[in-house]
Amino acid sequence: MNKPLRRIAIFCGLLVLALLIRDNYIQYVQADSLRTDTHNRRVAIERYATPRGDIIVDGNPITGAVKSAKGGINDFEYKRTYKDGAMWSPVTGYASQAFGATQLESIEDGILTGNDDRLFFRNTLDMLTGKKKQGGNVVTTLNAAAQKAAYQGLLKQGKGAVAAIDPKTGAILALASTPSYDPSTFAGNSTTTDSKAWTKLLKKNNPDDPLLNRALRETYPPGSTFKVVTAAAALQNGLYSSADQKTDSPLPYTLPDTTTELKNEGNIPCKNATMRVALRYSCNTVFGKIGADLGKDKMLEEAEKFGFNAQQFTPVRSNASVFPKSMDKPQTALSSIGQFETAATPLQMAMVASAVANDGTLMKPYMVDKLQAPNLDVVSQTEPEKLGEPLSKDNAQILQSMMETVVKQGTGTNAQINENGVTVGGKTGTAQHGVDNSENPYAWFISYAKLADGSSPVAVAVVVEDEGANRDDISGGGLAAPIARSVMKAVIDSKK
Amino acid sequence: MSSSTNTPTHHTSTIGSIGTPSRRNTELALLVFAVVIPVFAYANVGLAINDSVPPGLLSYGLGLGLLAGVGHLAVRKFAPYADPLLLPLATLLNGLGLVMIWRLDQSKLLRSLPNFAPAAPRQLMYTALGIGLFVVVLIFLKDHRVLQRYTYISMFGALILLLLPLVPGLGANIYGAKIWISIPGLGTLQPGEFAKIILAVFFAGYLMVKRDALALASRRFMGLYLPRGRDLGPILVVWFVSILILVFETDLGTSLLFFGMFVIMLYVATERTSWIVFGLLMSAVGAVGVASFEPHIQTRVQAWLNPLHEYKLSQAGTHDGILHSEQAMQALWAFGSGGTLGTGWGQGHSELIRFAANSDFILASFGEELGLAGIMAILVIYGLIAERGIRTALAARDPFGKLLAVGLSGGFALQVFVVAGGVMGLIPLTGMTMPFVAYGGSSVIANWALMGILIRISDTARRPAPAPAPSPDAEMTQVVRP
Numbered sequence: 001m002n003k004p005l006r007r008i009a010i011f012c013g014l015l016v017l018a019l020l021i022r023d024n025y026i027q028y029v030q031a032d033s034l035r036t037d038t039h040n041r042r043v044a045i046e047r048y049a050t051p052r053g054d055i056i057v058d059g060n061p062i063t064g065a066v067k068s069a070k071g072g073i074n075d076f077e078y079k080r081t082y083k084d085g086a087m088w089s090p091v092t093g094y095a096s097q098a099f100g101a102t103q104l105e106s107i108e109d110g111i112l113t114g115n116d117d118r119l120f121f122r123n124t125l126d127m128l129t130g131k132k133k134q135g136g137n138v139v140t141t142l143n144a145a146a147q148k149a150a151y152q153g154l155l156k157q158g159k160g161a162v163a164a165i166d167p168k169t170g171a172i173l174a175l176a177s178t179p180s181y182d183p184s185t186f187a188g189n190s191t192t193t194d195s196k197a198w199t200k201l202l203k204k205n206n207p208d209d210p211l212l213n214r215a216l217r218e219t220y221p222p223g224s225t226f227k228v229v230t231a232a233a234a235l236q237n238g239l240y241s242s243a244d245q246k247t248d249s250p251l252p253y254t255l256p257d258t259t260t261e262l263k264n265e266g267n268i269p270c271k272n273a274t275m276r277v278a279l280r281y282s283c284n285t286v287f288g289k290i291g292a293d294l295g296k297d298k299m300l301e302e303a304e305k306f307g308f309n310a311q312q313f314t315p316v317r318s319n320a321s322v323f324p325k326s327m328d329k330p331q332t333a334l335s336s337i338g339q340f341e342t343a344a345t346p347l348q349m350a351m352v353a354s355a356v357a358n359d360g361t362l363m364k365p366y367m368v369d370k371l372q373a374p375n376l377d378v379v380s381q382t383e384p385e386k387l388g389e390p391l392s393k394d395n396a397q398i399l400q401s402m403m404e405t406v407v408k409q410g411t412g413t414n415a416q417i418n419e420n421g422v423t424v425g426g427k428t429g430t431a432q433h434g435v436d437n438s439e440n441p442y443a444w445f446i447s448y449a450k451l452a453d454g455s456s457p458v459a460v461a462v463v464v465e466d467e468g469a470n471r472d473d474i475s476g477g478g479l480a481a482p483i484a485r486s487v488m489k490a491v492i493d494s495k496k
Numbered sequence: 497m498s499s500s501t502n503t504p505t506h507h508t509s510t511i512g513s514i515g516t517p518s519r520r521n522t523e524l525a526l527l528v529f530a531v532v533i534p535v536f537a538y539a540n541v542g543l544a545i546n547d548s549v550p551p552g553l554l555s556y557g558l559g560l561g562l563l564a565g566v567g568h569l570a571v572r573k574f575a576p577y578a579d580p581l582l583l584p585l586a587t588l589l590n591g592l593g594l595v596m597i598w599r600l601d602q603s604k605l606l607r608s609l610p611n612f613a614p615a616a617p618r619q620l621m622y623t624a625l626g627i628g629l630f631v632v633v634l635i636f637l638k639d640h641r642v643l644q645r646y647t648y649i650s651m652f653g654a655l656i657l658l659l660l661p662l663v664p665g666l667g668a669n670i671y672g673a674k675i676w677i678s679i680p681g682l683g684t685l686q687p688g689e690f691a692k693i694i695l696a697v698f699f700a701g702y703l704m705v706k707r708d709a710l711a712l713a714s715r716r717f718m719g720l721y722l723p724r725g726r727d728l729g730p731i732l733v734v735w736f737v738s739i740l741i742l743v744f745e746t747d748l749g750t751s752l753l754f755f756g757m758f759v760i761m762l763y764v765a766t767e768r769t770s771w772i773v774f775g776l777l778m779s780a781v782g783a784v785g786v787a788s789f790e791p792h793i794q795t796r797v798q799a800w801l802n803p804l805h806e807y808k809l810s811q812a813g814t815h816d817g818i819l820h821s822e823q824a825m826q827a828l829w830a831f832g833s834g835g836t837l838g839t840g841w842g843q844g845h846s847e848l849i850r851f852a853a854n855s856d857f858i859l860a861s862f863g864e865e866l867g868l869a870g871i872m873a874i875l876v877i878y879g880l881i882a883e884r885g886i887r888t889a890l891a892a893r894d895p896f897g898k899l900l901a902v903g904l905s906g907g908f909a910l911q912v913f914v915v916a917g918g919v920m921g922l923i924p925l926t927g928m929t930m931p932f933v934a935y936g937g938s939s940v941i942a943n944w945a946l947m948g949i950l951i952r953i954s955d956t957a958r959r960p961a962p963a964p965a966p967s968p969d970a971e972m973t974q975v976v977r978p
Binding site: 031 | 848
């Protein structure tokens with residue numbers, strides 16, 4: 001019986017060998033992917049094992065960390081806290097023990113937890129010296145005063161969003177969205193408090209969708225504010241070479257290849273109006289015809305130079321704004337006045353205003369100024385980056401003078417800042433939407449402010465979606481311009 | 497491990513066993529290691545979790561040392577020529593298991609579960625009972641061949657043990673498997689663990705008698721030798737009944753183990769390779785057959801093929817009439833998070849596997865905290881136990897002893913493979929316990945009894961040939977031994 005016994009011995013050895021091979025496979029080959037699997041709760045336990053680093057605005061942290069409540073099955077040591085969470089949530093996103101992390105909290109998680117590879121050397125040193133691991137900080141470009149002005153302005157109007165940019169650098173100064181949420185309310189993982197707070201915020205339970213970051217992730221029809229892009233296209237393509245040149249604009253204007261008349265809002269002097277006058281009164285006929293005259297290719301080219309049809313990574317991703325790629329002539333005319341399928345994020349329209357204000361140069365928008373190690377050493381610094389040149393300097397200045405007319409004596413007078421030689425340029429928009437434009441339109445305002453020395457510290461885009469307002473009261477100039485004004489003023493005041 | 501290394505030893509141990517050293521002092525030295533390592537491990541866990549040496553260190557160390565010492569003395573007294581490795585290896589595994597169970601007792605998460613009660617003290621008690629049974633086996637089983645007498649009694653005993661969990665009022669359904677019986681006042685018992693040993697006795701006794709008939713009186717069919725029905729009948733019936741019972745009790749791991757043990761013993765008894773072919777064919781047919789109608793098994797296969805999906809279903813609380821389990825994925829994460837060297841004892845999060853972290857899934861707990869290195873060491877220890885058992889079979893001089901030893905150690909190896917393979921995702925999970933390390937009274941006690949029988953067989957096998965009976969003519973002759 002010994003021969004089969006020896007074979008059984010070999011067989012048992014093979015069984016153990018199979019186990020050893022499998023063990024090497026999962027514990028050596030697959031180990032890293034298993035260890036860092038996002039579903040693996042150890043990742044979250046590790047994330048909250050040390051106090052999270054802070055997100056910093058104007059030198060002050062807008063976040064914090066506290067010891068989690070003990071007891072139960074809570075294996076997370078520290079919990080995230082937020083100061084003015086609802087105001088800052090479009091910037092910070094959230095870091096919740098139970099519901100994961102988004103936006104800056106998620107993108108810069110490595111720095112905030114201290115696990116980033118760039119901190120490896122420091123962490124090793126700390127381990128040797130016995131120092132506890134700490135998270136680094138994320139220093140943002142935001143301006144607390146501007147953010148406050150934006151948020152409180154929006155709160156008065158209901159739903160909406162604001163994006164403000166420093167035209168010279170692309171640094172984002174304000175990013176507000178209402179209704180908002182306070183990430184503190186669900187930062188922990190208690191089923192009685194945190195889960196309840198979270199459930200209430202979900203879109204299916206809350207039609208207002210407070211978790212939506214409207215400044216970056218919602219695209220609205222930009223309405224008349226898009227006429228700035230159309231005017232830029234007209235100037236850049238030499239269709240008209242000055243603000244005060246008579247345009248070839250019949251009234252009434254019938255959309256090409258159709259019998260449909262394009263209408264203006266009210267009885268305004270749009271027949272053969274100059275671009276300055278047309279922008280001042282917001283003539284649909286003039287800009288619709290410009291778009292149709294230029295054709296979709298030239299319009300598309302100019303829109304894309306301003307950043308349409310591309311996502312922006314600030315580093316938080318913003319949705320791509322849309323300028324349609326295939327359309328017929330009448331659709332091109334409609335798109336050129338910000339209707340049809342044209343849709344833009346508030347950030348996109350702020351970029352449009354900032355490119356005009358920056359003499360035609362569009363800077364890449366960003367909101368992280370630098371990343372700091374726990375000891376405040378700079379790990380990485382963001383350098384302003386040019387995104388494109390949608391306008392020549394001369395044409396930009398022509399467009400500036402047109403936009404300034406809008407604020408001085410046009411639809412945007414509510415945005416005037418009458419002090420110390422500050423000049424404001426802007427454009428209102430009232431975007432129809434819904435089936436047959438049945439829903440309340442969105443009120444838009446895009447603008448920039450220029451100081452006496454000609455430099456421009458801020459460009460801003462405001463959108464207000466006010467379902468409660470009387471339809472006739474909704475206008476970009478009435479609802480959105482005051483908010484833009486207070487944001488610009490906050491930036492200018494904080495520069496002093 | 498391979499046959500070539502066994503050949504010379506086998507040669508000397510069967511023929512020239514006179515003068516084989518008893519190796520009891522080797523065993524004692526190894527036992528010291530087997531006790532000291534878990535004691536260090538225990539101190540390590542305490543330092544990692546509470547920054548202090550655990551207060552129970554002394555009593556724990558003394559307890560384990562005492563148990564090992566009792567085992568050693570019993571072997572020294574009642575089985576002096578036994579294999580010196582079996583007892584230390586089993587002691588080491590048992591000690592490491594105790595440390596891990598104690599470590600999991602300290603976990604906040606497990607403490608917060610309903611019905612939490614510290615498992616380590618009970619496991620220590622079971623270990624004591626197990627070593628007690630081990631000693632009892634050594635004292636009362638003077639010669640393993642006695643067990644041959646109980647061949648048919650064993651058959652009935654095993655069947656009754658297996659049937660017990662199905663008796664209404666006695667059986668307890670725990671986590672979907674009906675393999676426990678509850679004894680009022682004592683707790684629950686898993687009769688399958690004991691049935692394993694008793695069934696091996698029956699198989700060995702029956703096959704020893706029938707091996708020639710099975711091997712020779714057979715018809716050739718398609719190149720395979722088929723035995724006559726009357727030779728194979730009874731054993732086939734018993735085997736089939738056992739499998740049937742286990743299927744009803746949804747304990748597939750144990751039925752696989754019994755089947756494998758049966759095929760191994762049949763193969764060794766008849767020396768006919770055709771049995772291996774039969775065995776593989778039948779197990780394939782059986783597995784597919786059972787899986788086709790058992791939803792319990794189907795989910796296990798699903799969880800094996802796509803553990804992450806099953807995890808998500810369990811997290812989402814999907815109720816489609818099937819209990820979805822996150823355990824398979826949790827175990828893989830535990831292994832992966834441990835990596836090559838492990839997180840260190842007490843510093844992992846294997847409690848995320850929940851209630852099974854110290855029983856069916858204790859290997860994953862080891863995997864996380866001791867890493868690839870630790871698991872490989874543990875697997876090699878199991879491999880060594882199995883191989884020492886088979887070596888005992890090789891050395892045994894009687895066919896019954898050979899069959900019993902190979903049945904027990906082959907079954908042991910199969911059990912390790914099925915459990916470890918299931919936990920590591922090599923094969924579908926079936927739900928048995930790792931011998932000696934896993935929490936569970938029946939398992940520990942039964943495996944110590946198994947170890948007792950193996951040690952008894954190896955003692956008989958290695959015992960020097962008895963001195964020739966003194967003949968009246970040679971009264972003055974002295975036997976001189978080197």
